[in-house]
Amino acid sequence: MRDRSEKLELGSEKHERRVLLKGAAGLAVAWMTPVRTDAQEAKAARPAAGDLLVKVGDEGAAALTPTDITGPPMLAWPMLADGRVVRSGSRLNRIVLVRVDPTGLSERTRAAAADGVVAYSAVCTHTGCEVAAFLTDEHALFCDCHQSKFNALDRGQVLDGPAPRPLPALPLRVVEGRLEVARPFSARPGAEQE
Numbered sequence: 470m471r472d473r474s475e476k477l478e479l480g481s482e483k484h485e486r487r488v489l490l491k492g493a494a495g496l497a498v499a500w501m502t503p504v505r506t507d508a509q510e511a512k513a514a515r516p517a518a519g520d521l522l523v524k525v526g527d528e529g530a531a532a533l534t535p536t537d538i539t540g541p542p543m544l545a546w547p548m549l550a551d552g553r554v555v556r557s558g559s560r561l562n563r564i565v566l567v568r569v570d571p572t573g574l575s576e577r578t579r580a581a582a583a584d585g586v587v588a589y590s591a592v593c594t595h596t597g598c599e600v601a602a603f604l605t606d607e608h609a610l611f612c613d614c615h616q617s618k619f620n621a622l623d624r625g626q627v628l629d630g631p632a633p634r635p636l637p638a639l640p641l642r643v644v645e646g647r648l649e650v651a652r653p654f655s656a657r658p659g660a661e662q663e
Contacts, residue, residue, distance in 0.1 A: 512558030516547035520650040535584035538568040565591040575623040581640035588639035590658035595632040597660035
């Protein structure tokens, strides 16, 4: 009888130890699992109406104006209007801005442009490379990974290359002299497999 009571006591110690170890392991996993904060979620959220635009790499996060967009395409991030959060938490938020002659814009693109500035997703719809070049003679945004060309004058339509769909357009407006997002992207940004 004594042997049996000792076995029960040993069994209960093992049980308690097992419960303790499982609990410790659970706490360790919980501690190591990143928790998204509101700021992290805001950084990763897609551009929304009212967001301003800031140049990629601008540590001062100065809101862009139409006159800031000159020469080659400019890469930008959306930023909450209060200036607290630049939405740089997802590469799908990267935007390419180009200033063109508004008289050459298609009717539906003109409605989404702001003082001749058009905005598109900077992520190619083919394999997700960056679209950051502009072919002036063709008015085309160019992805040099696989040579896809997109019509900057007509809603980012594919002109050439393997891209399966247009670049999503980001409608803009000018408010108090600054470029502001008027509506979300016209389609889901990113490559087909993303």
